[in-house]
Amino acid sequence: MADTPSLRERARRAARAEIAATAMRLFAENGFDATTVDQIAGAAGISRRSFFHYFGSKEDVVLGDTEALGESVRAALEARPDDESAWAAIRAAFLTIRPVDKTQEEQLTLARIHHEAPSVRARHLEKHLRWQELLAPDIQRRLGLPPTTTPDPRALAFVAAALACFDAAVDAWYRSDGAEDPEQLFDEAVATLRG
Known part of the structure; x- marks a missing residue:
């Protein structure tokens, strides 16, 4: 049987995908350089610290x-x-x-x-x-x-x-x-x- 990701890992992937989708929407609307990590976190409903739990930097998105x-x-x-x-x-x-x-x-x-x-x-x-x-x-x-x-x-x-x-x-x-x-x-x- 293939390795099935745990519930925690699936939740992490889903959260990461949701944050990335939010960031990409903001990048498309405002431009990459004009979009801040704080704006991404706010639009995704997470803290700045939580953003960095999922991504090392804005570029990593x-x-x-x-x-x-x-x-x-x-x-x-x-x-x-x-x-x-x-x-x-x-x-x-x-x-x-x-x-x-x-x-x-x-x-x-x-x-x-x-x-x-x-x-x-x-x-x-x-x-x-x-x-x-x-x-x-x-x-x-x-x-x-x-x-x-x-x-x-x-x-x-x-x-x-x-x-x-x-x-x-x-x-x-x-x-x-x-x-x-x-x-x-x-x-x-x-x-x-x-x-």
Whole structure:
């Protein structure tokens, strides 16, 4: 039987989702920078302290749990067939984090915040550095590089390039107002690097 979250964990997830939805509504109405943690807490009917029980910062509302997402991408990457190329494997791993629970309008709001809010962009870059360390070992193996105690710079560069392609695709999708296909944009960016 699969692990079923406890009642407490389900309640925590529901509260977190409700706070995030409230925050996203306020971000859409007022802008990210103009919305304060106190406003989010007040609109959600919680204290400022309770907000920080669920989120480390206002930026974390937008970015989600970057540690958990990174771990899920790492697990998805490691689960790919051993003979799959590094590019195919990392592409498939990235696809596992598509926000299937959000409407296109909600996804565009998130992308706009990523695009416009300097504090979110800075936090996003921190996430990329952590993800490079997480994903590099499997990429290093797939590139046929010998195992090392610290990630090979070539594997780190590969992951950094893949993340840059991912970001470029999302940014282009946002600028097209959701009309472009982000997967195709990612593939085009990768093809340019590999060409």
